[in-house]
Amino acid sequence: MSPLFLVLGFPLLGSMALAFFGHRPFARTLNMIFSLGTLVAAGALTMEVIARGPVWVWDQEFFIDPLNVFMVTLTAFVGWTTSIFSSPYMRVEIAQGKMTPARLRLYHSMYQLFSFTMLLALMTNNLGILWVAMEAATLTTVLLVSVYRSAASLEAAWKYFILCGVGIAQALFGTVLLYMAAGKLVGSGSDALLWTHLETIKGTLDPHIMGLAFAFLFIGYGTKVGLAPLHNWLPDAHAEGPTPVSAVLSGLLLNVALYAILRCKVLADGALHNHLASQLMMGFGLLSVVMAALFLWRQKDVKRLFAYSSIEHMGLITFAFGMGGPVANFAGLLHMTVHSLIKSAIFFTVGHATQKAGTQLMEGIRGLITVNPTVGWGMLLGALAILGLPPFGVFASEFLILTTAMREQAWATPFLLLALGIAFAAVFARVQPMVFGETSVKTLPHPPALVPVFVHLGLGLLLGLYIPPYLSTWYAQAARLLGN
Amino acid sequence: MSTVLTQSINLLAAILLMLAFAMLSQRRVLSLIHLFTLQGATLALSTAIVGVATHQPHLYFSAALTLLLKVILIPLLLHRVIDRLNVRWDVETLINIPTTLLAGIVLVIFSFYLAQPIAQMSLTITRGTLGIALASVLLSFMMMITRSKAVPQVIGFLAMENGLFFAATAATYGMPMVVELGIALDVLVGILILGVFLFHIREQFDSMDIRHLEKLKED
Numbered sequence: 001m002s003p004l005f006l007v008l009g010f011p012l013l014g015s016m017a018l019a020f021f022g023h024r025p026f027a028r029t030l031n032m033i034f035s036l037g038t039l040v041a042a043g044a045l046t047m048e049v050i051a052r053g054p055v056w057v058w059d060q061e062f063f064i065d066p067l068n069v070f071m072v073t074l075t076a077f078v079g080w081t082t083s084i085f086s087s088p089y090m091r092v093e094i095a096q097g098k099m100t101p102a103r104l105r106l107y108h109s110m111y112q113l114f115s116f117t118m119l120l121a122l123m124t125n126n127l128g129i130l131w132v133a134m135e136a137a138t139l140t141t142v143l144l145v146s147v148y149r150s151a152a153s154l155e156a157a158w159k160y161f162i163l164c165g166v167g168i169a170q171a172l173f174g175t176v177l178l179y180m181a182a183g184k185l186v187g188s189g190s191d192a193l194l195w196t197h198l199e200t201i202k203g204t205l206d207p208h209i210m211g212l213a214f215a216f217l218f219i220g221y222g223t224k225v226g227l228a229p230l231h232n233w234l235p236d237a238h239a240e241g242p243t244p245v246s247a248v249l250s251g252l253l254l255n256v257a258l259y260a261i262l263r264c265k266v267l268a269d270g271a272l273h274n275h276l277a278s279q280l281m282m283g284f285g286l287l288s289v290v291m292a293a294l295f296l297w298r299q300k301d302v303k304r305l306f307a308y309s310s311i312e313h314m315g316l317i318t319f320a321f322g323m324g325g326p327v328a329n330f331a332g333l334l335h336m337t338v339h340s341l342i343k344s345a346i347f348f349t350v351g352h353a354t355q356k357a358g359t360q361l362m363e364g365i366r367g368l369i370t371v372n373p374t375v376g377w378g379m380l381l382g383a384l385a386i387l388g389l390p391p392f393g394v395f396a397s398e399f400l401i402l403t404t405a406m407r408e409q410a411w412a413t414p415f416l417l418l419a420l421g422i423a424f425a426a427v428f429a430r431v432q433p434m435v436f437g438e439t440s441v442k443t444l445p446h447p448p449a450l451v452p453v454f455v456h457l458g459l460g461l462l463l464g465l466y467i468p469p470y471l472s473t474w475y476a477q478a479a480r481l482l483g484n
Numbered sequence: 485m486s487t488v489l490t491q492s493i494n495l496l497a498a499i500l501l502m503l504a505f506a507m508l509s510q511r512r513v514l515s516l517i518h519l520f521t522l523q524g525a526t527l528a529l530s531t532a533i534v535g536v537a538t539h540q541p542h543l544y545f546s547a548a549l550t551l552l553l554k555v556i557l558i559p560l561l562l563h564r565v566i567d568r569l570n571v572r573w574d575v576e577t578l579i580n581i582p583t584t585l586l587a588g589i590v591l592v593i594f595s596f597y598l599a600q601p602i603a604q605m606s607l608t609i610t611r612g613t614l615g616i617a618l619a620s621v622l623l624s625f626m627m628m629i630t631r632s633k634a635v636p637q638v639i640g641f642l643a644m645e646n647g648l649f650f651a652a653t654a655a656t657y658g659m660p661m662v663v664e665l666g667i668a669l670d671v672l673v674g675i676l677i678l679g680v681f682l683f684h685i686r687e688q689f690d691s692m693d694i695r696h697l698e699k700l701k702e703d
Contacts, residue, residue, distance in 0.1 A: 128659055135667075146684075151689065154681065159697065165674070166625060169644055169648055173621065176656060192660075193659075193663065206605055208602060
């Protein structure tokens with residue numbers, strides 16, 4: 001049996017088990033164990049792909065190649081570390097009376113189901129199932145965002161549901177068009193939606209239909225990536241849900257949605273023989289970077305601040321993939337990895353800081369470094385890393401993206417540089433007083449789990465200094481799959 | 485025989501378009517649900533006819549699924565929700581219905597313009613209805629934008645899904661079975677979650693007006 005079934009089986013089983021036991025004291029540990037199981041299985045799957053190349057499982061319904069296996073591992077890894085962070089976080093939430101047993105059951109069960117839907121979206125070969133899994137991921141996160149049942153969280157969840165529901169409906173229309181284009185060549189039947197199958201015939205797909213299909217798919221999945229101007233749901237959903245959910249939303253879900261776009265882009269490029277897909281991605285990517293940088297200045301809530309920073313980074317990654325070519329694709333993949341590691345690390349520290357201060361408003365959070373030096377240092381280093389300071393990995397990938405942009409898309413470079421500069425000033429000016437500054441808050445009843453923060457930051461640092469050869473070949477292979 | 489079938493598919497498509505316009509201008513919640521049920525029934529019937537005309541047995545199954553889900557189950561849920569929320573006799577004040585309808589006509593023309601080159605390349609007997617399918621998706625989308633009450637917005641969302649389903653039948657004789665089942669499951673779970681949300685919103689805001697849901701703005 002392929003380890004793939006374990007990768008899907010652990011979170012699915014976990015969600016069922018936690019639906020019954022999610023309120024018990026051992027549920028937090030159980031959540032970690034299931035996530036660890038997923039990670040181990042993902043590791044085994046990676047070994048198999050490294051040893052044997054791309055694999056098909058279960059009559060071609062699942063397909064694993066270097067591109068998605070890297071994201072599967074990343075998803076499983078961040079899913080596991082977030083479950084470690086979530087354990088003490090939820091203990092404090094229970095102590096503060098924010099989580100009831102029913103809410104805890106829902107939270108734990110949906111956390112695992114959310115991992116399952118993301119992994120399913122990543123590994124399925126069927127573009128229809130990809131859509132179903134993305135929609136299911138929306139549904140599970142809607143429940144996670146609204147778990148506190150407060151007025152603000154209901155509003156955020158409602159907005160999230162309606163906006164992403166509308167967005168993803170466009171993606172379904174795109175999928176229908178894609179199926180229609182393929183059906184003309186290979187006849188109907190579920191073969192016509194298999195990505196590997198479409199990839200072999202992409203040159204003969206009808207360009208008219210494919211152009212329209214890609215536009216709809218891009219709008220649809222782009223809403224979930226949080227690309228401007230369809231990003232409105234993202235800051236609300238990040239700010240109003242529990243912080244572990246913000247960490248996985250930013251670190252993982254946005255990546256998975258972008259992955260869906262990338263798979264479609266490969267098909268569209270093959271069929272269209274023009275730069276429609278690239279231009280769409282560059283345009284909306286750049287718009288997101290600039291818009292997010294400007295909005296960063298106006299934030300008062302710490303989680304909204306970093307949510308806008310996620311929009312900025314997703315925009316930058318989309319722009320990189322839009323440029324295409326081996327270097328930009330490589331940089332895009334690297335940036336995806338590092339962003340997801342570092343942004344989730346930042347949310348871990350933010351989660352602890354907000355619990356301590358009892359508010360998410362940045363003016364209420366002060367002096368982290370005196371109260372709890374590890375949290376303070378974690379947030380400071382995380383912020384510096386995400387802003388692209390060397391020697392962290394974000395610097396390396398941003399450097400590659402910028403130099404490629406200078407060479408190939410010179411018009412965009414000033415916008416990018418300006419936006420990155422503005423973002424730097426905005427975020428740093430807000431993080432500095434939170435970390436230093438004067439404070440009088442008491443410590444929390446339960447110590448936070450800060451190991452994940454430093455593991456993530458350490459990996460982010462490592463990727464900036466030295467990328468191990470097997471990892472760089474892996475990235476290069478994945479970048480090649482994405483084509484120009 | 486097959487001309488009769490094709491004609492009846494076109495007729496049903498025209499009815500779907502009219503229903504979409506009716507929903508756009510309907511102010512009463514109860515009537516909206518009736519219209520939605522009618523839309524589901526039309527959809528199920530047209531899917532079954534396409535199945536007969538093209539000898540695609542899996543379309544019978546998807547017609548039955550539509551009947552079960554969109555004519556029986558979801559309307560039943562909606563009726564229960566409006567009863568328990570006591571909004572059965574609610575009438576929404578919509579501003580500028582004529583303008584909305586005119587904008588709707590523009591959307592229909594745009595959809596036909598977009599769908600025509602593609603429909604010509606399609607081999608299905610239903611290709612003429614692709615424009616109508618796209619139009620009903622966009623009209624439901626517009627309905628969601630113009631509504632300020634939560635229940636009509638949910639109905640708009642469901643109507644959009646109906647439009648998409650019709651598009652799939654028109655363009656390709658329906659998606660593969662496994663995908664269709666997945667979509668049906670997502671819709672069902674989605675409507676259940678939204679239903680629960682409606683009660684929470686009522687509890688929190690003492691009203692079903694989603695204009696209350698505008699606290700989270702940038703200032």
